[in-house]
Amino acid sequence: MLCAVEAHHAGLLGTRTRVVSRAGLRPLAVTRRELHRLGLPDGLELAGPEPDMPRPERGAAWVVGDAFSGRVQLAWLTAFPRRVVIVDDGLATVRLLELLTRRPGTPLLRARAAGGALRSALRAALGTAAALRLRAAARSGRLTVFTALPVPDELAEAVRSTGAELVAHDFAWLRGQPLHGPGPRERTVVLGTSLVRNGLIHRERYFTWLSGLGSAGPVAYFPHRREDPDDLARVGRQPGITVYDGGGPAEMTLRGLAAEQRVLSLPSTAVTSLRVLLSARGVTVETVRVPDEWWTSRAAPSLRSHLSMFAHHDTGAVR
Template sequence: MPAGPSARTARTLAFVESPVQLLNVLEWAHVTGGPGTDTPLPGPREGDRPLRDGIPRQPRDRDLAPVRPVDTGLVVVVLAPHDPMTRGQLRRMAELARDQGHQVRWEEARGGPGAPVQTVGGLAGALRKAHRVVIGDPFSRYVQLLLTITRARELVVVDDGTATMEFVAQLARGERLVRWHRRGSRGARDIAFAPVSASARRRLTPNDRRAVEVFTAMPVEPPPGVTVTPNDFAWTRATFGPPRLTRGTDLVGTSLVETGVVDPDRYLDAVAALARTHGATRYFAHRRESPDKLRRIGARVGLEVVRPELPLELIARRGPIGRTVLSFPSTVVHTLPLALAGTGVTVAVCDIDPVWLTEGASPRAEGFLSEVTDTAPDVRRLPVMPLTAP
């Protein structure tokens, strides 16, 4: 991380790789009243763009400028992914973070063969000096590597969706950190990285020198010593809405096909059956859904496919949004009822039929997806859709 002659170190560093992670950093900062301040880090940032109807316009890569001083003492480091949709949402979330007085540093952490070394090397000094480190994805190899460097006395894990449930469960059982949709076998890269992953897991275990907090909207049973702070989307509700409600029904997409869990044809059949049965007219795409799949949904099912520019919790809160929102088991069955509390919107969830799963799906997938639905307290349960031709 380049440093100017007068630069000092941020007290709190947050590392995010997705828009939802950044949203939950903002929620955490709102609930905690801000992390306190030393001084801002220097470094590259994406350019300031004026807001239009509450949504920042897309910054261009050449719109980079030095970071301006801020007051909160929180520096959000974006470890930018390749996916264009994710990058676009992250840019917009970065503007909202700056509006809250936080500093955002954009790192092209995957920009080429030398990018990881340059990124980690540039962050090492600040990591060693930071009092608190906030992370959004404890399963990320990038984050695990950074955790081996930090000497922070406080570690905070903010929600990365339903993955938080699996992270806390694995931490409590003392298991290695593995995403729920991955199969058990390990390749050469996993084996080579295992010492780093094990070190990161030890860092995420509290002791007399280090406190660990999980900030989550998910139902979790933390291991001894881990503090759980509920996330009820107070910042989102205070900042956006209430939304205008339409008379229609909206359907929320998932990336279960892209992660290899659900068969693509079965998924398309299920979407068609849900839309036909409940009169859905719009399909809010997950940021990781493939363009080809979305084209098939629009052409075959006739749904209007919406690719949101912000996380769905913010889009729904701003409105317009249907009075009923349908979803398969996913993060939103836990987060949307919180973000839309008091608005009159009903969130309904349709379970995944085990026959929809691919042959390569993790043995953990069926049970985990059922757990996601079973533990969602404020949703309406729908029966599994019969996949018959219209």
């Protein structure tokens, strides 16, 4: 949602943009409320949440985040938007760019943990058809990818060779908005992770690391939207750790941190975004490398490699 606002601000979507969010998701509701509080750019409407995904109007630009969604892919096959703009949706954005540059028969399917849900023949067929349609849009100059993520030069060149437009941004709109209220006072801020709930890292390893941080000094913990409530309750019982109910994106919640503070996070796109937003404030944002012994058997080597690209500039480490 935030990146859709940034894309509108950057002039990629025309003079009027209507953003529709999924119903029943509290983080989206919080983000929508905070964006309204900041004051929206001219021509942008944050519509109320809808239970069903609206179909793109013929001849209009269609902005999506999750290009691996079956509903989104089906819409690509049954609707004819004038242009498709893909905005950041976490780590999946870079995987999408990688898949777009592979051989034409490569389907658009998520990176999966080993032992995850079976990819049915029907789902693979949909992913293949959607990839063909998206590559056709790229060849005709009707595909734009709008991202704040660090895209390797070789990959960026390969994406542009498909005909797609690759546009980098640095949260220009959000950086220009006034701050409302102080952030957490703790020197160390930890971003929560979904890796535990998804069964990709061992729970006890993670909690041992958190316990060590809490014993070294006060820690502010900002949960990931997919963390298990029981795990969050356990985090809150760790000495020295305070769990904050941020709700909205870390990019909005933590952009007021001070130079004496630091942010720690396991591999996450939020690390990249926060570095962009906080570099001028002198705040250190560190990616914590995940030791080999943390990973479970569900974490396929390809998934580990995919996550590791966000640790190229890290200064954090697990000890």
